Amino acid sequence: MEGDEDDGPPMLVEANGSLDPAGERLNGSIEDVKPIKVPITIITGYLGAGKTTLLNYILTARHGKKIAVILNEFGNTANIPEVKKSLTVNEGADAATEWLDLANGCICCSVKDSGVNAIEALMERRGAFDYILLETTGLADPGNLAPLFWVDEGLGSTIYLDGIVTLVDAKNVVRCLDEPVGEEVAEEHAHGEQALLSIAHLQISHADVVVMNKADLVDEEELRAAEQRVRSINALAKVVITDHSKVPQLEGVVLDLHAYDNVTAEDLDFASKGHSHLDPAIGSVSLSFGRLRDVDRLDKWLRSVLWEGQIPGAGKQLDGEIYRIKGRIPLITGELKMLQGVREIFELIDAVDSGEGEVEEGKIVIIGRNIADAATTAAFQSSLDKSLAA
Numbered sequence: 001m002e003g004d005e006d007d008g009p010p011m012l013v014e015a016n017g018s019l020d021p022a023g024e025r026l027n028g029s030i031e032d033v034k035p036i037k038v039p040i041t042i043i044t045g046y047l048g049a050g051k052t053t054l055l056n057y058i059l060t061a062r063h064g065k066k067i068a069v070i071l072n073e074f075g076n077t078a079n080i081p082e083v084k085k086s087l088t089v090n091e092g093a094d095a096a097t098e099w100l101d102l103a104n105g106c107i108c109c110s111v112k113d114s115g116v117n118a119i120e121a122l123m124e125r126r127g128a129f130d131y132i133l134l135e136t137t138g139l140a141d142p143g144n145l146a147p148l149f150w151v152d153e154g155l156g157s158t159i160y161l162d163g164i165v166t167l168v169d170a171k172n173v174v175r176c177l178d179e180p181v182g183e184e185v186a187e188e189h190a191h192g193e194q195a196l197l198s199i200a201h202l203q204i205s206h207a208d209v210v211v212m213n214k215a216d217l218v219d220e221e222e223l224r225a226a227e228q229r230v231r232s233i234n235a236l237a238k239v240v241i242t243d244h245s246k247v248p249q250l251e252g253v254v255l256d257l258h259a260y261d262n263v264t265a266e267d268l269d270f271a272s273k274g275h276s277h278l279d280p281a282i283g284s285v286s287l288s289f290g291r292l293r294d295v296d297r298l299d300k301w302l303r304s305v306l307w308e309g310q311i312p313g314a315g316k317q318l319d320g321e322i323y324r325i326k327g328r329i330p331l332i333t334g335e336l337k338m339l340q341g342v343r344e345i346f347e348l349i350d351a352v353d354s355g356e357g358e359v360e361e362g363k364i365v366i367i368g369r370n371i372a373d374a375a376t377t378a379a380f381q382s383s384l385d386k387s388l389a390a
């Protein structure tokens with residue numbers, strides 16, 4: 001019950017949109033028949049880590065962008081089935097309200113059905129936004145949210161997932177992660193105290209950017225320890241250190257992340273360097289391989305691992321879970337494919353031409369629970385080698 005304190009009505013607030021660049025962009029692209037897709041960034045993080053502080057900072061920063069911010073208000077609403085909740089839009093002195101039908105009083109469970117509709121209705125009435133930022137409750141597991149915005153064509157029409165930003169509290173994160181983690185980590189949507197701790201792991205493991213906040217409360221040594229711990233859980237995420245959530249810039253930290261439509265060499269670079277496994281629960285595995293003739297064998301291997309939890313040829317079921325996967329796959333033709341996945345959903349897509357020349361080495365990075373120990377890492381690599389050569 002007490003853990004649900006910020007499941008209150010979400011508020012949609014428009015940040016400093018006075019310059020209305022969206023309007024300009026709309027007018028400038030009349031010949032473009034495709035509807036403009038608005039990027040949505042999910043802001044998640046442990047209770048009290050600084051999510052609201054970050055969003056307020058963005059709301060007041062001078063950026064000339066039209067940003068819709070969906071906030072969770074403080075409140076003490078218990079989860080009551082089938083309640084309608086409001087989504088308030090503030091535009092300067094104006095305030096407008098959309099109604100959200102929150103199935104169990106929690107936006108993360110209902111955003112698919114009504115949150116997106118509300119956002120779309122809002123854009124129809126108010127003009128398109130450049131960006132949408134969605135703050136989830138401190139308990140939300142982003143693994144449930146990400147696929148809704150990422151691959152669902154119905155939603156994909158107007159909104160696409162730009163990335164997940166996870167706020168962590170530099171002072172408390174190590175202690176939180178060291179608390180015993182129960183079986184609840186595997187549960188889809190747990191709200192107990194035990195689960196809360198597990199959710200901290202999940203939120204970090206799904207992050208594309210980790211904002212390590214409250215740097216003012218720790219010394220250099222504590223800060224490095226916290227940063228290393230976060231990187232050991234998620235070697236793919238960019239880590240940004242802040243005081244009062246004052247991110248150095250918005251682009252690449254909160255906006256324009258392209259975390260689900262592009263995989264750069266830099267994204268995979270840190271993960272492939274090999275790191276100590278500081279966290280027994282969640283870690284990252286980096287696999288490498290040469291250029292492939294096509295992606296068929298890799299596709300089959302991925303289906304076995306992600307859909308069946310089976311490492312081909314290793315003769316055992318994975319006793320963990322995979323949360324996130326990214327890769328860059330060069331073909332002998334010179335083409336480059338990119339791999340993107342959240343939990344069991346994955347896609348192999350053509351790389352955007354970055355003009356970086358031919359890529360020689362293929363790389364895949366997997367983040368998950370109970371998969372990053374030395375034995376499992378070796379099993380992944382040898383299985384992949386055999387499957388690709390077969």
Ligand SMILES: Nc1nc2c(ncn2[C@@H]2O[C@H](COP(=O)(O)OP(=O)(O)OP(=O)(O)O)[C@@H](O)[C@H]2O)c(=O)[nH]1
Nearest residue numbers: 006047048049050051052053138213214243244245
């Ligand atoms: N010392 C310090 N305090 C901070 C910092 N960032 C935020 N705070 C304070 O920490 C408290 C929680 O910050 P919020 O932004 O409300 O955190 P939140 O993640 O939105 O919290 P919930 O909505 O409860 O999950 C507030 O009192 C902030 O003023 C920081 O960098 N340093």
Ligand SMILES: [Zn+2]
Nearest residue numbers: 106107108109
């Ligand atoms: Zn929920």
